[in-house]
Amino acid sequence: MTTSPETPTEGIPVSDLESQTAYLDAAATTKRFTHPLHTPWLDNVKRGAAILDYGCGYGRTLDALDQQGFDNLCGFDTSPGMIARARSLHPAMRFVVLDTLPALACPDASIDVVVLFAVVTCIPSDDAQLLLIGELHRVLKPGALLYLSDLLLRDDRRNRDRCARFAESYGTYGVFETGDGTVCGHHPSDWFTSLLAGFETIDTRRTTVTTMNGNTSTGLQFLARNPASRHQTPTH
Template identity: 60%
Template sequence: MTDRLDTQIPYWDAAAATKTFTHPLHLPWLEGISRQAAILDYGCGYGRTMDELQQHGFRDLTGADISPAMIERAQHLHPAMHFTTLDTPPSLPSQDADFDVVLLFAVLTCVPGDEAQRRLIAELYRVLKPGGVLYVSDLLLQDDEGNRGRYDRYATVNGGQGDVSYGVFQTGDGAVCRHHSREWLTALLADFEGIGTRTVTVSTMNGNESTGIQIMARKPALT
């Protein structure tokens, strides 16, 4: 996979004004988190999840996204919140151990390459405090004929250009996305301690109902 496919900034800039994101916050998972916790929403889009967090009393919120147009929309909708555009993703302008919680909602699906996903998770591990929490919400491999067909089509057309993991596909409007096996997500988060996993049904950005997964994991505390 190329860096271009693992960012796709022109696509997200063009989509910024029209897309709606729907992955839900599971509030019981947040009950034990201080309302003063420093929270990063990586891939914040237009700030939807940050707004919901604020409504539930969280105040130390930072949003980061690769798309300048998404950040512009977020700042327009939520002028009192703090947002930053990432110039060299996944690198964050943050010190080590800056955050108590990191949210990663529907971001891995937008990063099709294995190595790019590993770099992203490593960066989030870096900025989390020991004992801090990573909350992932993403999409699983779908088992219907339509999705299996587009996984196969993408692999057939693009497999000669490098490794293409099963589950990568192209949407009708041109984005290259990825659905994940549970085994891959477990391996990707191997440096974290699992807290909870739940299966959810979500509407994708293009309005298709899909099976998703939410994972809560903890960076090991210092011993």
């Protein structure tokens, strides 16, 4: 990314990143997010560290971070409905609507931790996912952390059938339409490894999550570090 420190990336229309904004607006007051925050991964992060939640939804994960004593928190989401609910639930926190993706109105190398929970699954295009990771790389300080949690591609009959059914339409296996009007993608673990190739993986863990539509799925979480330059020291 060639973004200047004070200006977000040149505009990429929301539609070009296949945003699920309309669906999320409709779901803002009814859906529940369940990806767990594994707090031991953040034990060594200073409580005043700048933490950014990309795809924050209604602020559930930021609330969990607040309860751990972190006090420099900001959430970004494409859905005005989700942001409205987040502001209502957590009026003391800062929430921002993203209207030009994947750009963040953050200076280069200004963030200590980015949280990215159940966001990749909502971006069907591989290229769009790579653009997002590039933008997160831009805003993270050298030595800073990226905490990703998402859904693994599963091999049960239900998931095989629906992935096969939509493979031709979307040009890839793993992207599918749900019955309530959104498009999701599940990925094998090696895709996440490729996606985070520019980071240093610190740890991974598997967990069980309940999807927005109430189905049980397998989640994969990555804790990764933005490589530090030779002359800079990590901030945690």
